[in-house]
Amino acid sequence: MITSTSFRLDGRIALVTGSSGGIGFALARGLGQAGATVVLNGRNAGKLEQAAAALRGEGLQVHTRVFDVTQAASVQAAVDDIESTLGAIEILVNNAGMQIRGPLQDFPEPDWHQLMRTNVDSVFFVGQAVARKMIPRGRGKIINICSVQSELGRPGIAPYTASKGAVKMLTKGMAIDWGPHGINVNGLGPGYFKTELTEKLVADEQFTAWLLGRTPSRRWGDVEDLAGAAVFLASDAAGFVNGHILYVDGGVTATL
Template identity: 75%
Template structure:
């Protein structure tokens, strides 16, 4: 029996929030495994710069600027992509944000902002794409969760709530859409060095705590997320559904 393929040749992937950081790294990994890429974000200039970088590496890249927190804009964009570029075979719901503020001081509008960005967008894009995948009887959806889908840190309660909900939405997608041919899984990063975590990386107290808390004794590099994303997108994961794959250097395994 031949081993299942990890290649993604002939498949098209839409990655939300992919003009930088983790989303960009995931797109790069999928592209180098053969997928055609569609980068998404709200800033077209940033998207085009990201696309130029990936094309310079020989990858096939398109861009679509739309706001994933607006359901009508999402539906129009997904229809346009399918009509103009072809079927979306892989969706990576990566768009996300956080604010670090004690819960008693957290502004109501910021609570809703986090929920729209981290959770509503996952539902809007996931549903719009699934409606295209279901008639084809196949498709891969990867929702970006977090170690904070399981564990807490001071000052991040709304983010924790959104990522805990993302974990359960992922399982709900698998339960509803698995019988229709889709595989829906979560990818949960630990602490990775990105432009969004630069302040934490440069904070000696936090840096020392993190390294001591993580069994691998270091921060993650965003390129180290690619293998998990490729696996979940590929035929090698054909019987993996509703799973949350933690890539966290062992953080969730350790007290």
């Protein structure tokens, strides 16, 4: 039965990685507006505090934790700290990620490893650390941020596409292994959104014209468009949704 509380997250703690700006910040805001106490994460303490202050100014319950999601020991220490000082992490959003563009034949090896550490290793490290806490409790929601590049390629971003394809399949594997313990693991796949990382693409008139013609909704996404999908996947309303990738892309993955 759907009730007024089916999509509410009151009393739940949500950890959102890479949430000092952009998509992560928008997701944190949406979860907070649905009632969750949000823990923002990043490596820059100053940016995190600015983000937290903005959300607190909207009346949301917010905490911050500075740690590197690509370092397993730091991740485990941070998760232990959150659980001991704030309470059980019931919602995890693995959002931290990066993009490095360039011709595949010239792509530097260090950049490949950095991209994989940030986009794939972090999902494994944080997901595993949080799942170890969720499993004994028999409940939890994990949302991994995928991409339309989990399904589709573009010139000059093959390593990024490989990393997001890996996140898609890791999401499915997590759901298979942890679903029997009461944990829902799903992916959220953004299309092309206006963020700090896409400013140059937005300003590129030729690219924007191509994108609008390619997108059935005929516009760039605004980060606020992602919040409702994240709240749904984190809520009781998605109790039987597991191993699914929900694409929020204006229809890009639906058309040639």
